[in-house]
Amino acid sequence: MIDRGRLERHIAELSAIGGKGAAVTRLGLSREEQRARTLVGGWLAARGARVRRDPAANLFARFGSEGPAVLLGSHLDSVPEGGRFDGALGVLSAIEAVESLLDLQAPLRRPIEVVAWADEEGARFGVGLFGSAAAFGRLAPGVAERTDRDGVSIADALRSLGEVGDPALARREPKEFAAYLELHIEQGPRLADAGRALGVVSDIVGIYHARVTLRGRADHAGATIMSARADTLAGAAEMVLAVERIARAHPDGVGTVGEIAVRPGAKNVVPGECVFSIDLRAARAHEDLVRWVLAEVERIAHTRGLQSSVDELARVEVTPLDRGIALLLRRAVKDVGVDAELLVSGAGHDAQNAQLSGVPTGMIFVRSSGGSHTPREFASLDDAALGARALAIALRELAA
Amino acid sequence: MIDRGRLERHIAELSAIGGKGAAVTRLGLSREEQRARTLVGGWLAARGARVRRDPAANLFARFGSEGPAVLLGSHLDSVPEGGRFDGALGVLSAIEAVESLLDLQAPLRRPIEVVAWADEEGARFGVGLFGSAAAFGRLAPGVAERTDRDGVSIADALRSLGEVGDPALARREPKEFAAYLELHIEQGPRLADAGRALGVVSDIVGIYHARVTLRGRADHAGATIMSARADTLAGAAEMVLAVERIARAHPDGVGTVGEIAVRPGAKNVVPGECVFSIDLRAARAHEDLVRWVLAEVERIAHTRGLQSSVDELARVEVTPLDRGIALLLRRAVKDVGVDAELLVSGAGHDAQNAQLSGVPTGMIFVRSSGGSHTPREFASLDDAALGARALAIALRELAA
Numbered sequence: 044m045i046d047r048g049r050l051e052r053h054i055a056e057l058s059a060i061g062g063k064g065a066a067v068t069r070l071g072l073s074r075e076e077q078r079a080r081t082l083v084g085g086w087l088a089a090r091g092a093r094v095r096r097d098p099a100a101n102l103f104a105r106f107g108s109e110g111p112a113v114l115l116g117s118h119l120d121s122v123p124e125g126g127r128f129d130g131a132l133g134v135l136s137a138i139e140a141v142e143s144l145l146d147l148q149a150p151l152r153r154p155i156e157v158v159a160w161a162d163e164e165g166a167r168f169g170v171g172l173f174g175s176a177a178a179f180g181r182l183a184p185g186v187a188e189r190t191d192r193d194g195v196s197i198a199d200a201l202r203s204l205g206e207v208g209d210p211a212l213a214r215r216e217p218k219e220f221a222a223y224l225e226l227h228i229e230q231g232p233r234l235a236d237a238g239r240a241l242g243v244v245s246d247i248v249g250i251y252h253a254r255v256t257l258r259g260r261a262d263h264a265g266a267t268i269m270s271a272r273a274d275t276l277a278g279a280a281e282m283v284l285a286v287e288r289i290a291r292a293h294p295d296g297v298g299t300v301g302e303i304a305v306r307p308g309a310k311n312v313v314p315g316e317c318v319f320s321i322d323l324r325a326a327r328a329h330e331d332l333v334r335w336v337l338a339e340v341e342r343i344a345h346t347r348g349l350q351s352s353v354d355e356l357a358r359v360e361v362t363p364l365d366r367g368i369a370l371l372l373r374r375a376v377k378d379v380g381v382d383a384e385l386l387v388s389g390a391g392h393d394a395q396n397a398q399l400s401g402v403p404t405g406m407i408f409v410r411s412s413g414g415s416h417t418p419r420e421f422a423s424l425d426d427a428a429l430g431a432r433a434l435a436i437a438l439r440e441l442a443a
Numbered sequence: 444m445i446d447r448g449r450l451e452r453h454i455a456e457l458s459a460i461g462g463k464g465a466a467v468t469r470l471g472l473s474r475e476e477q478r479a480r481t482l483v484g485g486w487l488a489a490r491g492a493r494v495r496r497d498p499a500a501n502l503f504a505r506f507g508s509e510g511p512a513v514l515l516g517s518h519l520d521s522v523p524e525g526g527r528f529d530g531a532l533g534v535l536s537a538i539e540a541v542e543s544l545l546d547l548q549a550p551l552r553r554p555i556e557v558v559a560w561a562d563e564e565g566a567r568f569g570v571g572l573f574g575s576a577a578a579f580g581r582l583a584p585g586v587a588e589r590t591d592r593d594g595v596s597i598a599d600a601l602r603s604l605g606e607v608g609d610p611a612l613a614r615r616e617p618k619e620f621a622a623y624l625e626l627h628i629e630q631g632p633r634l635a636d637a638g639r640a641l642g643v644v645s646d647i648v649g650i651y652h653a654r655v656t657l658r659g660r661a662d663h664a665g666a667t668i669m670s671a672r673a674d675t676l677a678g679a680a681e682m683v684l685a686v687e688r689i690a691r692a693h694p695d696g697v698g699t700v701g702e703i704a705v706r707p708g709a710k711n712v713v714p715g716e717c718v719f720s721i722d723l724r725a726a727r728a729h730e731d732l733v734r735w736v737l738a739e740v741e742r743i744a745h746t747r748g749l750q751s752s753v754d755e756l757a758r759v760e761v762t763p764l765d766r767g768i769a770l771l772l773r774r775a776v777k778d779v780g781v782d783a784e785l786l787v788s789g790a791g792h793d794a795q796n797a798q799l800s801g802v803p804t805g806m807i808f809v810r811s812s813g814g815s816h817t818p819r820e821f822a823s824l825d826d827a828a829l830g831a832r833a834l835a836i837a838l839r840e841l842a843a
Contacts (some may be wrong), residue, residue: 231666248665252710263814264699264722265648265789266631269691276700277687280680287677291669299664300676301710303703310652310701310720310756312816320710322664356710389665414663416712 044146045139045431051424053135056082057119058127065418067127071120071162071173072100072200079119083134083159090145092157098206099177099213100161106141107154111221113442114156114402115140115434118163118174118393125164126420128228128411132427134159136226139431140438153221153442160393167191168200175393177213179400186210222368222441223397223404226434228422230390234410237384240426241433243372244406245385247395248297249329249361253321255282255340258350261307261315275317276305278347285339286321289332296325296332297389326387329361362395368405375436376407379429390415407433444546445539445831451824453535456482457519458527465818467527471520471562471573472500472600479519483534483559490545492557498606499577499613500561506541507554511621513842514556514802515540515834518563518574518793525564526820528628528811532827534559536626539831540838553621553842560793567591568600575793577613579800586610622768622841623797623804626834628811628822630790635810637784640826641833643772644806645785647795648697649729649761653721655682655740658750661707661715675717676705678747685739686721689732696725696732697789726787729761762795768805775836776807779829790815807833 060079061069069075080102084094087104094104102119105112117133137157144155160178165171168189176182187198187210198208229235234242259273283300290298299322305314321340325332337353344351369385376383386408398404409430413419422430460479461469469475480502484494487504494504502519505512517533537557544555560578565571568589576582587598587610598608629635634642659673683700690698699722705714725732737753744751769785776783786808798804809830813819822830 229666230663231668232671233668236671250665263630263790263816264701265650265697265724265791266629266633266815267697267789268631268633269687269697271632271636274687274699276703277683280683283677283680284684287669287674297665297667297669299674299711299713301664301705301712301714302708303676303705305701305703308702310722311699312701313699314701322710324665389667390663391665415666416663 044143045428045435046142047424047428050135050139050428050431053138054127054131057131057135061121065126066124067121068123068125069119069121070123070167071164072167072197072204076120076161077204080159083119086138087157090142097178097213098201099174099210100201100204100206101174101178101213102159104157105154107151110154111219112154112156113222113224113438114158114220115224115438116158116160117225117227118160120162120164122164122166122416124418125416126418128420128422129415130163132228132409132422133226136427136431136434140435143435144439144443147443149443151442155438155442163393168197170197171391172393172396175396177210178215179217179396180214181396181400182211217400217402220402223394223402224434224437225392225394226407226409226430227392228411228415228420229386229408230415233386234408235412239381239383240410240429241376241381241383242386242408243369243376243383244364244388244408245369246326246364247362247388247392248324248326250357250359250391251323251329251333252356254354254356255319255321256352257317257344259315260313262313264311264313267313272313273348274313275349276314278343278349279303279317279319281343282340285343286336289335289339290323293325293328293332295327295387296323298323298332298336324389326361359391362398364394364398364405365403368403371440372405372407372433372437375433375440378436379432381429444543445828445835446542447824447828450535450539450828450831453538454527454531457531457535461521465526466524467521468523468525469519469521470523470567471564472567472597472604476520476561477604480559483519486538487557490542497578497613498601499574499610500601500604500606501574501578501613502559504557505554507551510554511619512554512556513622513624513838514558514620515624515838516558516560517625517627518560520562520564522564522566522816524818525816526818528820528822529815530563532628532809532822533626536827536831536834540835543835544839544843547843549843551842555838555842563793568597570597571791572793572796575796577610578615579617579796580614581796581800582611617800617802620802623794623802624834624837625792625794626807626809626830627792628815628820629786629808630811630815633786634808635812639781639783640810640829641776641781641783642786642808643769643776643783644764644788644808645769646726646764647762647788647792648724648726650757650759650791651723651729651733652756654754654756655719655721656752657717657744659715660713662713664711664713667713672713673748674713675749676714678743678749679703679717679719681743682740685743686736689735689739690723693725693728693732695727695787696723698723698732698736724789726761759791762798764794764798764805765803768803771840772805772807772833772837775833775840778836779832781829
């Protein structure tokens with residue numbers, strides 16, 4: 044049974060850690076995240092779980108004995124000035140699902156592990172999906188030496204939490220897990236727009252991040268005729284519009300230029316240098332999207348006589364989630380009265396690391412008004428309880 | 444006679460004040476500018492001028508007695524990390540022209556005043572053409588209270604130079620002057636491209652400065668489909684290209700977006716706010732240029748569902764210089780062997796304040812490689828001496 048009152052209390056107690064008004068600041072590998080793990084671990088231990096923290100600061104709580112476990116959970120960290128639901132709701136729904144199954148007092152066909160992944164957001168060290176990457180052996184080499192703005196490394200941060208400072212030691216074998224289930228608020232408006240409380244994720248998009256630098260010539264804005272200019276901002280403007288046009292034409296792509304800066308940056312000087320970011324995502328034909336945009340960047344720079352260089356910062360492949368698990372989750376969601384669409388996740392999730400490591404993985408999205416990564420993100424108690432019930436049904440089918 | 448050696452020495456001595464390598468930092472109303480005035484005033488006093496500083500810190504050196512004077516000069520201040528020629532060459536050429544005339548020992552038909560205007564660049568207080576505006580009664584009300592980054596006002600700066608702190612007291616009557624001549628380096632590449640040492644200015648462009656603020660919606664770059672966005676940077680990009688397109692289509696306009704900033708400014712967030720500058724200049728139909736661009740800004744914002752607001756920061760009318768003086772300068776330039784084109788000045792000059800007050804005004808441009816407002820600005824000694832000779836010829840025609 045989903046206990047709405049308990050779920051509401053848990054949300055409130057967890058939000059108090061790092062909370063200020065509606066805003067929550069609970070960065071990955073911080074003391075606040077650690078306090079959140081201690082709180083949640085206590086609840087799970089009280090229900091009889093064997094609770095442990097691994098060398099990457101992930102929290103695992105295991106019920107049942109031998110064999111491949113059904114893993115479920117999400118993360119407890121937030122972005123700076125984030126909200127109460129991103130990540131947290133997935134961990135608390137996992138607790139409700141487990142409580143619901145234990146209430147049945149039926150023997151477990153498979154063990155269950157509830158997980159709270161450490162530092163999913165990567166807000167402090169710039170390494171997103173950190174804890175799940177460590178557990179599934181997908182950390183980039185040398186990542187423990189990445190530092191925050193104060194020069195503190197991931198290894199240092201882990202040591203100050205009582206770990207040895209080597210997140211690679213957290214590695215587990217994919218065959219330890221029969222499946223991974225994650226519930227998360229939707230980070231866009233599709234469920235809200237469609238008037239649906241829940242959705243099931245079919246794929247997680249591929250993501251390409253790059254920084255483009257254009258070099259032209261800084262000239263006096265009054266004394267340089269239009270035809271004699273090598274204006275990098277005008278070039279960048281064409282590229283921004285190319286990103287938009289190509290993403291619109293792509294079957295399901297999105298493209299964003301979110302950062303831009305010009306030098307020297309004076310109102311009466313033609314910008315001689317311009318640097319901007321490109322973020323390209325798609326669940327299908329992601330490579331095409333990236334290739335088309337880069338070709339346009341090159342063409343526009345060439346036409347305008349600008350030098351361009353593209354630094355690739357990240358490229359994450361498209362992750363199709365497990366079709367069998369998706370069908371199971373759709374039935375579970377239908378059982379609670381929602382005719383769920385299959386949605387593509389436009390944001391990255393720890394579920395990627397599980398799926399890409401070979402663990403059959405599925406995700407449920409819960410409607411959020413107000414988006415995510417903001418104090419305005421909001422999942423109603425009705426929707427949250429509905430999501431937890433669907434997760435419980437899926438868990439019962441997999442583990443009981 | 445133009446004394447090339449003396450001109451070269453003067454350039455070197457003046458450049459040493461505020462100089463560091465090829466760079467000169469001699470801000471308006473600073474101690475460096477004051478030292479430059481003292482140096483130049485000393486040279487002129489030694490030649491028999493009555494030298495005085497006015498309440499706006501302008502330096503005047505008068506030769507001859509009663510009646511309307513022929514005024515000639517430029518300014519001694521620079522931008523931060525500027526060059527050795529912008530402004531300074533005009534004052535030093537005026538000295539050479541006067542020396543040349545005095546060498547003739549002919550009686551003066553009209554008195555002559557050499558002027559070094561204070562704070563032409565406006566780099567410190569944001570008030571360009573300060574000294575000439577004060578002398579010609581064209582200061583904006585309250586301008587003496589404008590402060591620099593440290594909270595020091597123009598009035599404070601004047602007091603620390605020994606003045607009473609009221610620049611309006613510098614006002615003189617236009618009828619005190621029969622003409623104003625100013626020699627200045629060209630701030631663009633037209634003379635250098637045409638292979639000509641000198642040019643004569645026909646008009647000074649009208650200038651429009653504004654700050655445009657666009658408000659849309661900050662959204663998650665992955666979770667927000669293209670059609671659901673209100674992306675202010677994409678809107679700004681269309682506007683940047685509209686500025687470029689309209690300026691290109693205009694008979695002689697230039698348009699520049701030199702500053703741009705987005706918020707929140709993260710690679711994975713659609714920019715919810717964008718602020719950028721617009722600089723529009725033209726010698727003809729300037730009002731049309733401004734009106735066309737503002738109409739496009741409004742249309743693009745409307746089409747994209749963005750809120751836009753335009754803050755006008757400055758609007759200076761087109762200044763046609765005196766046709767008679769321009770003809771006289773063209774003849775003088777021809778006498779030194781240059782078939783001068785009439786050029787439009789794309790930058791503002793103190794000459795505007797003289798002309799707009801009714802003083803017949805003309806300008807000679809000297810070729811500069813490397814532009815202006817940079818340590819790379821450079822007028823050769825040959826070109827500088829040629830310019831001073833042409834100025835001397837014009838001065839003789841007006842005053843001897």
